[in-house]
Amino acid sequence: MLKLVTKNVGIENSHTLSVARSHGAYSRLEAAFAMTPEALTAEVIKSNLRGLGGAGFPAGRKWSFLPKDSPKPRYLVVNGDEGEPGTCKDKIIMIHDPHLLIEGIIITCWAIQSHKAFIYIRGEYDLPVEHVEQAIVEAKAAGILGETVMGHDFALDIVVHRGAGAYICGEETALLESLEGKRGWPRLKPPFPAVEGYMRCPTVVNNVETLSYVPYVVEMGAQPFADLGSERNGGLRMYSISGRVNRPGVYELPMGTPLREMIYDHAQGVTGGRALKAVIPGGSSAPILTPDEIDVPMDFDSLAKRGTMLGSAGVIVFDETVSMVEALKVIIRFYAHESCGQCTPCREGTAWLEKIVERILDLGGRPGDVDNMLRISRNIMGNTICPFGDGAALPVVSCVTKFRPEFEAWVRRGQPVTTLPVREAHIGEPVAAV
Amino acid sequence: MPKITIDDRPIEVASGTTIIQAADTLGLFIPHYCYHPGLPVAGSCRMCLVEVEKAPKLQIACYTFVTDVMVVRTTTPQVATARAAILEFLLANHPLDCPVCDQAGECKLQEFYMQFGRYDSTLLEDKTKKHKQLPVGPHIMLDSERCILCSRCTRFVDDITHTHELGIFNRGVHSELLPVDGAAVDNAYSGCLADVCPVGALTDRDFRFKVRVWYLDKTDSVCHGCARGCNIEIHTNRRRNHHNDGKLIARYKPRFNAQVNGYWMCDAGRYSYKQIESPDRFLQPRVRGADGRVQVCDWSTALAAVDESVTRAIAAHGVSSAAVIATPDLSNEELWAVRRLCRDGMKIPTVACRCPADPRGVEDNLLRKADTFPNSFGAQRILEATTESELTVASVLQAAASGRIRLLFVLGGGLTERVDPAHLQQALAQVDLVVAIQSHHSILTDLATMALPASTYAETEGTITNFTGQVQRYWPAIPPLEESKPLLDILAQLANRWELPFTPREPELCFAELAGQVEYFAGLSYRVLGWEGVNPSQRTTSKSTA
Ligand SMILES: Cc1cc2nc3c(=O)[nH]c(=O)nc-3n(C[C@H](O)[C@H](O)[C@H](O)COP(=O)(O)O)c2cc1C
Ligand code: SF4
Ligand code: SF4
Ligand code: FES
Numbered sequence: 015m016l017k018l019v020t021k022n023v024g025i026e027n028s029h030t031l032s033v034a035r036s037h038g039a040y041s042r043l044e045a046a047f048a049m050t051p052e053a054l055t056a057e058v059i060k061s062n063l064r065g066l067g068g069a070g071f072p073a074g075r076k077w078s079f080l081p082k083d084s085p086k087p088r089y090l091v092v093n094g095d096e097g098e099p100g101t102c103k104d105k106i107i108m109i110h111d112p113h114l115l116i117e118g119i120i121i122t123c124w125a126i127q128s129h130k131a132f133i134y135i136r137g138e139y140d141l142p143v144e145h146v147e148q149a150i151v152e153a154k155a156a157g158i159l160g161e162t163v164m165g166h167d168f169a170l171d172i173v174v175h176r177g178a179g180a181y182i183c184g185e186e187t188a189l190l191e192s193l194e195g196k197r198g199w200p201r202l203k204p205p206f207p208a209v210e211g212y213m214r215c216p217t218v219v220n221n222v223e224t225l226s227y228v229p230y231v232v233e234m235g236a237q238p239f240a241d242l243g244s245e246r247n248g249g250l251r252m253y254s255i256s257g258r259v260n261r262p263g264v265y266e267l268p269m270g271t272p273l274r275e276m277i278y279d280h281a282q283g284v285t286g287g288r289a290l291k292a293v294i295p296g297g298s299s300a301p302i303l304t305p306d307e308i309d310v311p312m313d314f315d316s317l318a319k320r321g322t323m324l325g326s327a328g329v330i331v332f333d334e335t336v337s338m339v340e341a342l343k344v345i346i347r348f349y350a351h352e353s354c355g356q357c358t359p360c361r362e363g364t365a366w367l368e369k370i371v372e373r374i375l376d377l378g379g380r381p382g383d384v385d386n387m388l389r390i391s392r393n394i395m396g397n398t399i400c401p402f403g404d405g406a407a408l409p410v411v412s413c414v415t416k417f418r419p420e421f422e423a424w425v426r427r428g429q430p431v432t433t434l435p436v437r438e439a440h441i442g443e444p445v446a447a448v
Numbered sequence: 449m450p451k452i453t454i455d456d457r458p459i460e461v462a463s464g465t466t467i468i469q470a471a472d473t474l475g476l477f478i479p480h481y482c483y484h485p486g487l488p489v490a491g492s493c494r495m496c497l498v499e500v501e502k503a504p505k506l507q508i509a510c511y512t513f514v515t516d517v518m519v520v521r522t523t524t525p526q527v528a529t530a531r532a533a534i535l536e537f538l539l540a541n542h543p544l545d546c547p548v549c550d551q552a553g554e555c556k557l558q559e560f561y562m563q564f565g566r567y568d569s570t571l572l573e574d575k576t577k578k579h580k581q582l583p584v585g586p587h588i589m590l591d592s593e594r595c596i597l598c599s600r601c602t603r604f605v606d607d608i609t610h611t612h613e614l615g616i617f618n619r620g621v622h623s624e625l626l627p628v629d630g631a632a633v634d635n636a637y638s639g640c641l642a643d644v645c646p647v648g649a650l651t652d653r654d655f656r657f658k659v660r661v662w663y664l665d666k667t668d669s670v671c672h673g674c675a676r677g678c679n680i681e682i683h684t685n686r687r688r689n690h691h692n693d694g695k696l697i698a699r700y701k702p703r704f705n706a707q708v709n710g711y712w713m714c715d716a717g718r719y720s721y722k723q724i725e726s727p728d729r730f731l732q733p734r735v736r737g738a739d740g741r742v743q744v745c746d747w748s749t750a751l752a753a754v755d756e757s758v759t760r761a762i763a764a765h766g767v768s769s770a771a772v773i774a775t776p777d778l779s780n781e782e783l784w785a786v787r788r789l790c791r792d793g794m795k796i797p798t799v800a801c802r803c804p805a806d807p808r809g810v811e812d813n814l815l816r817k818a819d820t821f822p823n824s825f826g827a828q829r830i831l832e833a834t835t836e837s838e839l840t841v842a843s844v845l846q847a848a849a850s851g852r853i854r855l856l857f858v859l860g861g862g863l864t865e866r867v868d869p870a871h872l873q874q875a876l877a878q879v880d881l882v883v884a885i886q887s888h889h890s891i892l893t894d895l896a897t898m899a900l901p902a903s904t905y906a907e908t909e910g911t912i913t914n915f916t917g918q919v920q921r922y923w924p925a926i927p928p929l930e931e932s933k934p935l936l937d938i939l940a941q942l943a944n945r946w947e948l949p950f951t952p953r954e955p956e957l958c959f960a961e962l963a964g965q966v967e968y969f970a971g972l973s974y975r976v977l978g979w980e981g982v983n984p985s986q987r988t989t990s991k992s993t994a
Binding site for chain 1: 491492493494497504505511529534536540570571572576596597615618619620623
C-alpha cells in the first residue's frame with residue numbers, strides 16, 4: 015500500500031537530518047525552485063490537494079488569494095495545534111518526519127514568496143516540538159534554511175511557537191491572535207488571513223499534513239497525485255481511527271476510501287465482534303453516522319453530501335455498548351470547556367447543553383429536555399463568530415436526532431438503555447489527547 | 449454609492465457603511481449590545497443579527513458592509529427568533545437581580561427583553577457564580593455576574609484611554625470581566641465605563657442607590673469644567689425629595705456631540721455637579737457695615753447699599769479709579785451684560801477677563817484642556833475686542849495692590865484658584881470698595897465689602913464658547929438656589945437703579961443683541977445654535993478654504 019507522509023515512520027532516527035536525507039528529504043527542492051511561484055501554485059491547484067486541517071479548502075487556491083500588489087511582508091503559518099478530538103495525525107509527521115514538513119514549508123514559501131514561517135504547535139506536544147525545533151536547527155546549520163536556502167537567492171526563517179492549550183487556537187484567526195501574543199479569540203471575517211493575517215499582513219495558514227504533501231505533489235506531478243484520490247480530492251490523507259475498533263491508529267489511505275473498509279479492513283473491525291452503533295467520521299465536530307450510513311467514500315465532498323464532514327479525518331467508532339447520551343456528554347463537555355467565550359450563543363449555549371445532558375444523566379431529566387437541546391443547538395448554529403459554534407451544535411443535533419429514543423428513555427426512566435456494561439474509563443477519556 | 453433597502457425602505461449610503469449605520473440614518477433601530485458607535489466593532493454579542501437577501505445565514509448588522517442592491521430585513525420571524533435566542537442566552541447565567549440593581553430602568557437587558565424577548569424560560573439549570581459588588585476603581589463598581597461580556601469596557605480602556613485596566617479572563621461560560629493584574633480602574637475618564645456598559649455590571653459608585661433612574665428628569669447642558677465644554681445631560685431628582693440625599697442634581701451624563709466631545713466626558717467634569725449644591729455655595733447677600741462687621745441681608749438692602757456706595761465712590765474718585773474683573777467662568781450673555789453695564793454704561797475703562805493659568809489644569813489628547821475656564825474664547829471675543837491694551841487680571845490686581853484702584857467689581861468664579869490668596873488678600877485690602885458677585889464662598893466673598901450671590905450655569909440659561917470657538921447653549925436644570933440670582937438679573941437691577949442702558953435680561957434676547965454687536969457671533973441665535981452649537985470660526989475657515 016502506497017505511503018507518502020508516513021513512509022518514514024518506523025525508521026530509526028527518521029527525524030534527524032542525515033537519516034531523513036537518505037530517505038528523500040529535501041530532494042524535491044531543486045525541482046520546486048526550478049518552477050516559478052505561479053507555476054508551482056498552479057501545479058498544487060491541479061493536484062487537488064485539499065486543506066487537511068478541517069475545512070478542506072483547496073490548498074493552491076488559498077495561496078492564489080494573496081494580494082499581488084501588497085507592499086507588506088507575507089507569512090506562512092503552519093497549523094500544528096491539532097486539537098480536534100479524535101485526531102492525532104499531525105504529531106506523527108512532526109515526530110517522525112519533521113524534515114518533510116520543513117521541505118513542504120520551503121516549497122510553499124517559495125510559491126507564496128514568503129520569507130518567514132511560523133509553526134504553531136499544540137502546547138501539550140512535547141516530543142513534536144522537540145523534533146521540529148531540532149530539525150530546524152539542523153536545517154539551518156546545513157544551509158537548508160537561512161539567508162540562502164540551498165544556495166538559492168531566497169531567504170527563509172522558521173519560528174516555532176507553542177500554544178498554551180486551547181482548542182480554539184487551532185481556528186486560524188484565533189491562532190493568529192495567539193501568535194501575536196493576544197487572547198485566542200477568533201477574528202471577524204472578512205478580512206481573511208490571506209489579506210490581513212499575522213500582524214495584519216497577507217498570510218497563508220495551512221495544516222501540517224497539508225504542507226507535508228506538497229513535496230509529493232512536486233515529486234509526482236499534479237495529475238498523478240490527484241489520481242491517487244477521488245474526484246476533486248487529490249492524493250492520500252491520514253485517518254486517525256479510534257474508539258471501539260480492534261486496531262486503532264493512524265492510517266494513510268487514498269482520499270475517498272470507503273468508511274466501511276476503514277473500520278472493517280484497516281482497523282480490523284469492531285472490538286469484541288460487537289455490533290457497530292455509530293461513527294463520527296471527521297473529528298468530534300462532524301455529525302455522527304449510523305451503521306447504515308457507512309458506505310460512503312471518505313472525502314470532503316462525499317461526506318458533505320451526506321450532511322456530515324471529513325474535517326480532520328478523526329474517525330471515532332462506537333459499538334453497541336456505548337450509551338450515546340454519555341458519549342454526547344463527553345463531546346459537549348469538551349465544547350463547553352473549550353468555547354472561547356467571545357460570542358454569546360456559543361459561550362452560553364454550549365454550557366447550557368452540557369448542564370442539560372448532565373442533568374439527564376443524573377436522572378433529573380424533564381419532559382421537553384430533548385426538544386430543548388435541539389432548539390438550543392439550532393439557536394447556536396449559524397449565529398456565531400467562528401465555526402466552533404456549528405462544530406459544537408451539529409454533533410448534538412445529529413446525535414439527539416439519530417438516537418432520540420435513547421435520550422427519551424433516559425429522560426423518562428432515568429435509566430441507560432444499553433444493557434451491556436459501559437466502560438467508564440474509555441468513554442471518559444478525551445479521545446484526542448494521545 | 450450603494451443603494452440598499454432595509455425593511456423595504458430604500459436608502460443610498462456611502463460604501464464602507466455598515467447595515468446598522470445605514471439603518472440608523474433611516475431612523476430604524478437594530479438592537480445591539482457590543483456595538484457602540486464610539487468604539488471599534490467587536491461583533492460578538494450577536495444581538496444585531498438581520499436577514500440579508502441571498503446570504504445563507506443571518507448577518508450581524510454591525511459588521512456587515514452594505515453592497516449595491518442589498519436587501520435587508522429586520523422584522524422577519526427568523527430575525528425575531530434569533531433576537532429572542534440571544535436574549536435567552538444572555539440571561540441564562542444572568543442573576544436577574546434587577547430589584548437591587550442600580551441599572552434597572554436604563555438596562556438594555558430589561559429593555560430588549562421587553563421589546564424582543566418575552567419568551568417563557570425553559571432554564572432549569574444552576575447559574576454560574578462570579579464576583580459581585582467588586583469596587584474596581586474610585587468611581588466604578590463591578591458586578592461580573594451581570595456582565596454580558598460585550599467587551600465595550602475593555603475596548604474603551606484599550607482604544608479610547610489606552611489605559612488597559614480591564615480584561616476578560618478565563619474561557620467559555622467562565623469568562624469574566626476583571627481588572628488586569630488587580631489594577632485599579634483609575635483613569636481620568638473612568639466614569640464613562642458606567643455609560644458604555646449596557647447592563648448593571650459597571651455602575652457609578654457615586655450614583656449607586658441614590659435615586660431610581662425613572663424618577664430623574666434630564667436637562668441638556670454643557671460642562672463648565674474646562675475649555676472643552678463637553679455636552680452633558682444634567683439628571684435631576686425633583687420627584688422624590690427624600691432620595692438622592694435630598695439634593696436636586698443626581699448626576700451628569702455625557703451627551704453626544706461629534707464636534708466637541710463625541711460620546712465621552714472626563715471624571716473631573718462628571719463629578720463637578722457636586723459643586724452646584726455644595727455647602728460652599730454662597731447663597732445670601734452680605735454687606736459689610738461701617739463698623740466693618742459683615743451682615744447677611746435681603747436683596748433690596750444689598751442692592752441699595754451697592755447702589756449708594758458705588759455712586760459715592762465714583763463721585764469721589766472718578767471712574768478711572770474703578771476696575772472690573774469678569775472671569776471667563778461667565779457665559780457669553782453675562783460677559784456681554786458686563787460690557788454693556790460697566791464699560792458702555794458706567795464707562796469703567798478697566799474690564800479684565802484674562803486670568804493666570806489654573807495650576808490644577810490638565811491637558812491630554814482626548815478631551816481635557818489645561819484651561820479650566822469654560823468660556824475663555826468667548827470672553828476674549830466679547831471683552832477684549834474693544835480694548836486697546838491687553839488687560840490682564842494680574843495687572844488689575846497689581847494696580848489694586850499699589851493703591852491705584854478704589855472700586856473693584858469681581859464677577860464670576862475661578863479667581864481664587866488661580867491667584868495666590870496672600871497676594872489677593874493684600875491687593876483687596878488696598879481697595880476701598882470691593883463688590884463681589886459670586887456663586888461660591890471664597891476669600892473673595894469674605895473680604896468683599898459687598899457680596900451678592902449669583903446662580904450657577906445649572907440654574908440659568910446661556911451660552912459658552914469652547915476653545916475651538918464652538919458656541920453652545922445650556923439650559924436651566926434647577927431653579928436658582930435659595931437667594932441666589934442669575935447674574936443677568938442682578939446686573940439688570942443695578943442698571944435700572946443707575947438708569948443706565950442695559951441689555952435685555954432674558955438670555956435669548958441678550959444673546960441676540962450680542963450677536964448683532966460682536967462680529968464673532970454675527971448671524972447666530974438660540975434657534976441657530978440648537979442642541980449642538982455652532983462654530984463660526986470653522987464656518988469661515990471652511991469658506992476660505994473652499
Ligand atoms: C474550532 C476550530 C478548531 C480548529 N483546529 C484546527 C487544528 O487544530 N489544526 C488545524 O490544522 N486546523 C484547525 N482548524 C482549521 C483552521 O481554522 C484552518 O482552516 C486550517 O488550519 C487551514 O489549513 P488547511 O487549509 O491546510 O486545512 C480549526 C478550525 C476551527 C473552527
Ligand atoms: S463560536 Fe465559540 S469559539 Fe467561536 S468565537 Fe464564538 S464563542 Fe468563541
Ligand atoms: S462590564 Fe459591561 S461593558 Fe464590560 S463587558 Fe461586561 S457588560 Fe460589557
Ligand atoms: S451589536 Fe452586532 S454583534 Fe453585537
